[in-house]
Amino acid sequence: MLTQIRQLYGPHLKLLIGLLATGAITSLDGIVQPYVIGHFTDAMVARKLSFGLTLLGGWGLATLVIVAGSLGFAYTRGQLRQAINFDLRQRIAATAYAPAQTAVGTPHFTAMIFNEVKQIETGVTDSLAMILYCLLQGGLTLAFILGSNWQLGLLFVALGLVPGMIPHLTTNWLQRSTSDWQTANQQYTDLLEETLAARPLAHTYQLEQPLLSRLSTQLAHTEREYFKMNLHQSxxxxxxxxxxxxxxxLPLAIGxxxxMQGHLTIGGLLTLNSAADRVTSPLISIVQYTNQLLAAKPLLMQIMQAPSNTLPPTIARTTDAALIQFSQVEFGYNQPLTTPLTFTIHSGERVLIRxxxxxxxxxxxxxxAGVLPSLGGELAFGLPNWQQHVAVVAQSPFLFHASLRFNLALGRPITDRELIDALTAVGLARFQTHLNLTLGTTQRPLSGGELKRLEVARAILAKRQVLLVDEGLSGLDAASATKLADLFLAFPxxxxxxxxxxxxxxxxRYDRVIALAPKTEPKAANASDSVNASPVIQS
Structure with a gap:
C-alpha cells in the first residue's frame, strides 16, 4: 500500500509540505495552552500579576497564529483532497479506455468515479491528513512533556491510554449481547406476526390463551436480552x-x-495534566484513522493498478501486401462464436459480412477493429498502429452533448471549410450553416440515417483508411438503404x-461476401472473390 500512497502523493509534494507546516503550527495548541495555564497559575500563586497578564497576552497572540495555522491546514487539506480526487477520477477514465477494458460496462467506471473515489477520500486522503496531524500534535506535546518532567509526564500519558483500551477489550462482549438481543427480537417479531395471522384459526379452535402464552414467553425472553444488552453497554x-x-x-496524587517534595509547582502539575491529554487523544485517534485507511486499501489498490495500453498479443503485421489476414482465427468474448475463419482482405476492397x-x-x-483480441489462430494487419487507421459506423452512433462542429472534429483543429466539405460529401450539406447546432442525448435533430452519414464524415475528416460498418442499413426503407449504401461504397x-x-x-456491388453461420456448420476454406464466382465462407 505504501507504493500506491507514494504514487498518489508524489505529484503533490508541495501540498504535502504545506500540510506538514500548517499541521505543525496547529499542533502547537497542545503546548501553548497547557504552558500558559500552568505558568499563569504559578504567577497568581506568587502574586505576579504583571507576569500573569503578559502570559495571557502572549496566549492571545499565539492563539491567532494557531488559528491561522488551522485555516491553512484546512485549506491545504482541501487542495490536496481536490488534487487527489482529480487524479483518481482521471486515472479511472484513462483505465476505461485501455484495450483490456473494452468489454467492461460504463456503469462499472461511473460507480468507481463517484462512489469509490469518495470512499478513498474519506478512508485514505482524510485519514492520512489526520494521522499526520495527530502524529505532529502527539509528538510535539510529548517532547514538551518530557522536557518539563519526564517521570510524571510519562505516567500521565501511560495512564491516559488505559481507558482507550476498554472499548477494544469489551467489543466482543458487547457485540455478543447485541447479537443475542437481535436474534431474540427477530424471533419475537416472527412469532408476533404468526400469532396475529392465526386469529381466525384461534377463534375456531379456542386457542387464544395458548397462543398468547407462547407469545408472552418469547416477549419476556426478548425483554431480558434487551435489558442485558443495555446493562452491558452501561x-x-x-x-x-x-x-x-x-x-x-492517581497522577494528581503522585503530582x-x-x-510537597519541592520538585514540582502547582502550575507545573496542571501543565502536565493538560498536555498529557494532547498526547493520549491523538494516539487513540491514530488507531481509528489507521483502521479506516486499511479498510480503504482494496479500493486504492484496484484504482492504482496501471491500465494496460498495449494491443492484444495476437495482433501482428501481415507478411505480404494484404491489409488483413485471418488464419484459423477464432473470435468471441468467452468462447468462439464460429469455427476458425481464414480469409484475406486487400486494400480498397468492398467486403460484405452476412x-x-x-x-x-x-x-x-x-x-x-483491433479492440477485441482473438481467441485463437493468427490475426495480422498490414498497417502499424492499426486502430489509428480504422473508423467504425456503429448501429447507434455516439454523439457528444456539444456542437455539430465538435462532433465532427472531435476536438481536433479542423477548419470550417473542411467540415463543410465533409458534410457535403456525405449528403449533409443542409447542415453546413449549422455548425454550432447542439447535439447530444437529449437533442438529436438528426435522423438515424443522418447519424450514420455523420459517422462517415468523421472518418473522412480523420483520414481513416478503413471503414467498418455495423448494421448500417438496418431499420431503413429500401430507398434510404440504397442511398446510404451508395455512401458506404463510395468511401475512399x-x-x-x-x-x-x-x-x-x-x-x-461488393467485391467479396463472407457469410457467417453457426459453429456447428462446416465452412469453406477461403472467402469467395465474388459472391457469384466461388464458395463463400461458412463459419
Whole structure:
C-alpha cells in the first residue's frame, strides 16, 4: 500500500509540505495552552500579576497564529483532497479506455468515479491528513512533556491510554449481547406476526390463551436480552468513566507528592495534566484513522493498478501486401462464436459480412477493429498502429452533448471549410450553416440515417483508411438503404460492412461476401472473390 500512497502523493509534494507546516503550527495548541495555564497559575500563586497578564497576552497572540495555522491546514487539506480526487477520477477514465477494458460496462467506471473515489477520500486522503496531524500534535506535546518532567509526564500519558483500551477489550462482549438481543427480537417479531395471522384459526379452535402464552414467553425472553444488552453497554461505559477518574486521580496524587517534595509547582502539575491529554487523544485517534485507511486499501489498490495500453498479443503485421489476414482465427468474448475463419482482405476492397442475428457479426467487427483480441489462430494487419487507421459506423452512433462542429472534429483543429466539405460529401450539406447546432442525448435533430452519414464524415475528416460498418442499413426503407449504401461504397478506402438483410442488387456491388453461420456448420476454406464466382465462407 505504501507504493500506491507514494504514487498518489508524489505529484503533490508541495501540498504535502504545506500540510506538514500548517499541521505543525496547529499542533502547537497542545503546548501553548497547557504552558500558559500552568505558568499563569504559578504567577497568581506568587502574586505576579504583571507576569500573569503578559502570559495571557502572549496566549492571545499565539492563539491567532494557531488559528491561522488551522485555516491553512484546512485549506491545504482541501487542495490536496481536490488534487487527489482529480487524479483518481482521471486515472479511472484513462483505465476505461485501455484495450483490456473494452468489454467492461460504463456503469462499472461511473460507480468507481463517484462512489469509490469518495470512499478513498474519506478512508485514505482524510485519514492520512489526520494521522499526520495527530502524529505532529502527539509528538510535539510529548517532547514538551518530557522536557518539563519526564517521570510524571510519562505516567500521565501511560495512564491516559488505559481507558482507550476498554472499548477494544469489551467489543466482543458487547457485540455478543447485541447479537443475542437481535436474534431474540427477530424471533419475537416472527412469532408476533404468526400469532396475529392465526386469529381466525384461534377463534375456531379456542386457542387464544395458548397462543398468547407462547407469545408472552418469547416477549419476556426478548425483554431480558434487551435489558442485558443495555446493562452491558452501561457497565462498559461506567468502566471507562471509572478508569478515567482513577487515571486522573492517581497522577494528581503522585503530582501532589512531587509538589510537597519541592520538585514540582502547582502550575507545573496542571501543565502536565493538560498536555498529557494532547498526547493520549491523538494516539487513540491514530488507531481509528489507521483502521479506516486499511479498510480503504482494496479500493486504492484496484484504482492504482496501471491500465494496460498495449494491443492484444495476437495482433501482428501481415507478411505480404494484404491489409488483413485471418488464419484459423477464432473470435468471441468467452468462447468462439464460429469455427476458425481464414480469409484475406486487400486494400480498397468492398467486403460484405452476412449472417443471422447472433452469428457474431458485430463481434467479428470488433475483432477487425483491433479492440477485441482473438481467441485463437493468427490475426495480422498490414498497417502499424492499426486502430489509428480504422473508423467504425456503429448501429447507434455516439454523439457528444456539444456542437455539430465538435462532433465532427472531435476536438481536433479542423477548419470550417473542411467540415463543410465533409458534410457535403456525405449528403449533409443542409447542415453546413449549422455548425454550432447542439447535439447530444437529449437533442438529436438528426435522423438515424443522418447519424450514420455523420459517422462517415468523421472518418473522412480523420483520414481513416478503413471503414467498418455495423448494421448500417438496418431499420431503413429500401430507398434510404440504397442511398446510404451508395455512401458506404463510395468511401475512399477499404470498406468492411456487416449486415443481416441486404438486397440482391446491393450484394452484387461488393467485391467479396463472407457469410457467417453457426459453429456447428462446416465452412469453406477461403472467402469467395465474388459472391457469384466461388464458395463463400461458412463459419
Amino acid at each position: 457497565m462498559a461505559g461506567n468502566l471507562v468513566s471509572l478508569l478515567y477518574s482513577l487515571t486522573f486521580i 501532589a507528592w512531587f509538589i 449472417g443471422a442475428s447472433g452469428s457474431g457479426k458485430s463481434t467479428l467487427l470488433a475483432t477487425l 478506402g477499404t470498406l468492411i460492412e456487416v449486415e443481416h438483410h441486404v438486397s440482391s442488387d446491393l450484394i452484387n
